Amino acid sequence: MPPNAPPPKRRKLSAVTEDEQASTHEDEYEALALELESVVTSLKHHLNIPRSARVLGVISTVSRAIEKEVHLISDIRDGGSTRRILRASKDEEVLVRVYRRIAELFSRLQIEIGMDAWSIANEHLANTRLEALSPSKQARCDSNLGDEIGRRQCTEGTRESLLADLYQWSDSLDDKPVYLMSGIAGTGKTTIAYSLAKLLEDDSRLGASFFCTRAAASCKDASRIIPSIAYQLARYSTAFQSALCLVLDADPDLGSRNMTTQFKRLLREPLLQVKDKIPKHTVVVLDALDECDNLKATRLLFDLIIRSACELPIKFFAASRPESRIQLMSSQVNDIVHISHLHEIESSLVKRDLEVYLHEELACIKPSQQQINQLAELANNLFVYAATAVRYIRSDEAGVYSNERLFTILNETKYTSKKFSEIDELYTTILTSALENKRLEPEEATRTQALLKAATCIQEPVTIETLASLAGLDDSSYAFVALDPLRSVLHVSRHTGLVIFGIRSITDVQRWIA
Structure with a gap:
């Protein structure tokens, strides 16, 4: 099967009894898995055919995405008979999603192959134009800076409901085009945003990401956000790259223009030009907008996104601490922006996630369940408290006894009556150890x-x-x-x-x- 061949044809699903329906779906899964495995084999064969590096990369990406669908089908197919019957009513939705996803992947592949000649002929000039935008490459979700500052995905088994909601939002064509996740400091916004970005990347749907942080000058400069998004979208889609390069040919200095002009020329115009060629369900992930050094600029950026969101072929996810202007803008356009408040999630759910996280991170010292519960209580729904406690307890410093540090933290805060000061007390414990060390x-x-x-x-x-x-x-x-x-x-x-x-x-x- 050549890489520009149509995806597997969707079979008609029978409307029968629950038992028969479950059996029918099992047959459907089996046949689809075999067919997709054949497609992957064919695609990998075409990696050996001379093409541009970009198209080869897309073929490889599509192969991985299809393999992911095969694994999903296998996981569902291997469920027990009772589970299959209970699940049968949803199997139709799963199969429809899989077929749709495969169709979208093949559509993207066909578009990229169609742009192959343009990509080869204009590669050098396109790279020159894109680099002139001066994008912040450190702001990507997977940059080496992320490793330096300890950016990571959610611990397995935590934030499952929230991540499922985010994935469903990203995968729906009918849902609101903007998702704002708001949360007070320490609630784990960046970890959630990073987890979403990795999920989207695995699906070949992450168009761009910009993770603001004070750890690097280019990552807190709001004026670098739009050029960076445009740069990454151009690396993601050849069709967008072609449209963007036409704009840059006419005005090579757009990277230094004001934000309104940048948004219009670098994003809105090229996106609308390739509206039918950009992969569906493409998402741009923005994290920690509050970390930027110019809050006025981030408010303007969010306003520009909201104004154009309904006509653009991509979605935007943004995470930020509660900021009154952004909250007000969002509340006035309920049909465009979905707002989620992390600090309003049921406390018992957050506490359970904290316990799972602490169990995983402190497994090396085998704390008791009582100690885990106590630490989770002290965290008061703040993941930053738990993460800082873990760093302190598991320090690599010579001579550190982790169990003693755990005991110290638990006993230093045990008798406090100050409801919201636990994290300050945690740092006080750490600083006492650091500055009153008799050694x-x-x-x-x-x-x-x-x-x-x-x-x-x-x-x-x-x-x-x-x-x-x-x-x-x-x-x-x-x-x-x-x-x-x-x-x-x-x-x-x-x-x-x-x-x-x-x-x-x-x-x-x-x-x-x-």
Whole structure:
């Protein structure tokens, strides 16, 4: 079967009794799985035929996506008879989705093959035009910066209902084109956004992603968001790349224009031009808009997205802390924006997810269920509390006894009556251990305290040398050693050498820098 052949034809499903329907669907799954496996084999054969690197990449991507559908079918097919009967009423929907998904994958492949000649002839010029946009490559969900700052997917078994809702939203043609996930600090927005992005990437539906973070200058610059999205969409779709390059041919300096002009010329116009050629169910994922250094610009971006969302062939997912202007804009267009408030999810569900996460991350020290429950209670629905506790307990620092650290955290906060101050108390426990460590010489503790004070004051990523200078240390080599006790709250990049302060608005930290 050549890569531009039509997908497997959908068979007519019988309307019969539940038992017969379950049996019929089982036969359907079996036949479809075999047919798709044959398609994958054929596609892999075509990887050996000389084509442009881009088309070969798309063939490989489509093959992986079809293999994923085969695995899905196999998982469903292997269920027991009772489960099959209970599931039969939904099997029709599953099969329809699979057939539709395969049809979309083949449609994308046909479009890419049709653009193959253009891609080969214009590859160098297109790359030059796209690089001139100065996209923030560190802002991609899967950049090496993500590894540096510990970006990760949700622990298996957590946030399942929410992720299922997000996936259903992304996979529906009839749902609202914009999804805003709002949540207070520490509720796990970035982890959820990253998990969604990886799910979409596995389905070949992630058009672009921009994960804002203060850890890198290019990732907190709102003016880089639209050029970065356009750049990634051009790498995702040859049809979009062709349309975008025509725009850039006429105005190569669009990457430095104001946001309204950028949105119109770099996104809206080329997307509308290739509306029927861009893969369906394509999603752009934006995370931590509140981390940008210009909130006025992020509000404008969200307003531009809302105004054009209904006519664009892609969807937008955005995660942010509660921001009154964005919330107000969203509430005024209920038919366009789906709003989800993380901090309003039922507490018992979040606590269960926290317990699953803590069990997984602390398995190496085998905490008791009571200890897990206590830690989850102290987290007060904040994943940042749990994640920071895990980093502290599992520290790689020499001489650390993890069980003792777990005991210390649980007992330091056990008798508190302050309802919303647990995370401050957690950091207080960490800083007590770091700065009142009797094994430290007085001058060593003084250096560590000076570094903490400097980091608290600037609240921005800086080099160790700069931090040492601000802390009044004559020799920056002292800083490397003095930072060790603070690594639960300060991150030092191995590649850039930047020190990133991980605490915001912590009242108890004043005690340590006074």
